[in-house]
Amino acid sequence: MSEKIKELGQAFWKPLLAVVASVVCSWLLLTAFGYPANEAFVSLWEATFKNMRVFGNTLNKACPLLFTGIAVAIGNRGSVFNIGAEGQFIMGCTAATWVGITFTGMPGPLLMVLMVLAGALAGAAWAFIPGLLKTKFSISEIITTIMFNYIALQLVGFLVRNPMRDMSQAEPQSYSIAEQGFMPYLIAKTKLHPGFFFGCIVAVIIFVLLFKTYFGYEVRAVGYNSTAAKYGGISVNRTMILTMLISGALAGMGGAFEVAGSAHYLYEKISNGYGYTAIAVSILANNNPIGVIFSSLLFGFLASGSTAMQRTIGVSSSFADIVQGIIIIFVAVATVSRVKKAKKASKPVKKEAKQ
Numbered sequence: 001m002s003e004k005i006k007e008l009g010q011a012f013w014k015p016l017l018a019v020v021a022s023v024v025c026s027w028l029l030l031t032a033f034g035y036p037a038n039e040a041f042v043s044l045w046e047a048t049f050k051n052m053r054v055f056g057n058t059l060n061k062a063c064p065l066l067f068t069g070i071a072v073a074i075g076n077r078g079s080v081f082n083i084g085a086e087g088q089f090i091m092g093c094t095a096a097t098w099v100g101i102t103f104t105g106m107p108g109p110l111l112m113v114l115m116v117l118a119g120a121l122a123g124a125a126w127a128f129i130p131g132l133l134k135t136k137f138s139i140s141e142i143i144t145t146i147m148f149n150y151i152a153l154q155l156v157g158f159l160v161r162n163p164m165r166d167m168s169q170a171e172p173q174s175y176s177i178a179e180q181g182f183m184p185y186l187i188a189k190t191k192l193h194p195g196f197f198f199g200c201i202v203a204v205i206i207f208v209l210l211f212k213t214y215f216g217y218e219v220r221a222v223g224y225n226s227t228a229a230k231y232g233g234i235s236v237n238r239t240m241i242l243t244m245l246i247s248g249a250l251a252g253m254g255g256a257f258e259v260a261g262s263a264h265y266l267y268e269k270i271s272n273g274y275g276y277t278a279i280a281v282s283i284l285a286n287n288n289p290i291g292v293i294f295s296s297l298l299f300g301f302l303a304s305g306s307t308a309m310q311r312t313i314g315v316s317s318s319f320a321d322i323v324q325g326i327i328i329i330f331v332a333v334a335t336v337s338r339v340k341k342a343k344k345a346s347k348p349v350k351k352e353a354k355q
Contacts, residue, residue: 015284015291018330019298026323030315040309047308048301056190060262062300064089064271066199067254068278069285069292070206071123071247076287077210078243079223084130084145085251086275087152091126092119092255094156097164097266100177100259108180115181116256123252124245126152131244135237141244149275157268164266174266183261193261195254199293202250206289219243251275280328298327 023041030037048058068085075082082088096115103111130144157172159165164174183193210216218239221229230236254274263270281299285291302323309315 015286015295015331018284018327018333021330022323022326025326026319029322030319035313035315039313040315043308043312044301044305047305052187053189054304056187056192058297058300058304059196060191060193060300061303062296063193063196063199063261064254064258064274065278065281065296065299066196066203066292067257068251068274069281069296070199070203070289071250071254072278072282073285073287073289073292074206074210074219074250075243075247076282077223078219078240079226080131080134080240080244080247081142082127082130082145082244082247082251083142083279084127084148084275085247085278086271086273087145087149088123088126088248088251089255089258089271089275090149090152090156091122092252093259093263093266093270094152094159094255095119095122095252096256096259097174097177100181100264101164101175104178106178106180108182111178111181112183112260115177115260116253119256119259120249120253123255124249126252127244127248128241131241134244135240153268156266156270160266160268166265172268176265177259181260182264183257191262193257195257195261198257199254202253203289203293206246206250210289215239215242251278283328284331 027037027041030040047054049055068089071085071088072082095118099115099118100111103114106114126148127145130141130148133139133144134141160172160174166173166175183195186192186194208216210219218229218234221232221234222236222239222243226236229239255271258270259266277299281292281295284295284298306319309319
């Protein structure tokens with residue numbers, strides 16, 4: 001029991017230490033380039049926590065990262081490295097938009113639910129083929145999911161320029177979804193919708209699924225050592241495909257909430273690289289769904305504050321990307337020792353499996 005508590009403690013304090021170290025490094029970088037670092041961080045803080053309005057916008061920016069971050073986390077736990085959360089998110093947006101502009105006669109609550117379900121199904125379908133190619137033909141899911149990201153992006157470009165285009169708009173975009181499908185805003189003058197809080201519930205459900213159920217045990221066993229899991233009677237291929245489907249569904253669900261809660265129509269750049277940033281979000285959280293809640297808030301905080309720093313002291317908005325990179329470097333360093341320990345522990349298991 002004490003070992004388990006120690007392990008959980010390390011899973012949280014190491015990323016926290018990495019964040020603190022990255023803040024110190026960022027402060028030093030700003031100072032070295034002649035910027036007032038104190039003013040920069042004050043503006044960063046005020047752009048996120050000054051009042052409920054700005055805090056609501058931060059939560060809104062964190063919502064897509066929360067869903068895609070959980071998607072990447074469960075994939076990593078099951079040894080299917082889903083780099084395709086970006087494409088699955090986009091396909092979730094596409095499916096939700098199609099439902100929203102097609103079933104305009106539905107009552108609002110029912111339409112919202114149908115949009116979320118359509119987004120989840122589209123995301124799962126987009127993840128299924130890479131999962132199948134990995135299990136049946138040993139084709140790297142990293143390559144296939146990246147390629148599927150580009151396919152999804154080009155598909156959206158075609159749709160918003162042709163069959164789904166709203167010709168009344170100058171820029172290529174789809175028709176707006178039915179108004180009753182708009183999720184309510186929880187704070188005035190913000191776009192904060194219930195999606196973030198629903199995402200927190202999903203994070204808890206996925207945590208329970210991973211750590212309190214037999215299926216979760218299978219996922220973690222496959223991710224830890226697929227050879228040993230196979231000899232232990234676990235269907236590795238089935239587990240990997242199911243993990244990929246769940247991962248894709250979560251990313252697609254995030255896309256549906258983005259359409260129903262914020263965008264209300266489909267356009268080419270509806271994803272601001274959420275699927276790729278989600279990899280960093282998941283790494284910072286140590287692939288823990290509960291931890292993803294906090295890491296998504298951190299990245300939402302950086303996204304909200306980067307514009308404020310640019311406006312206040314003239315720092316480029318890309319500085320937030322530099323901070324994110326520094327965080328990931330420190331997290332990677334912090335996890336090296338844990339990876340080495342895992343490899344040492346897995347060696348006896350491999351020998352037993354071979355025998």
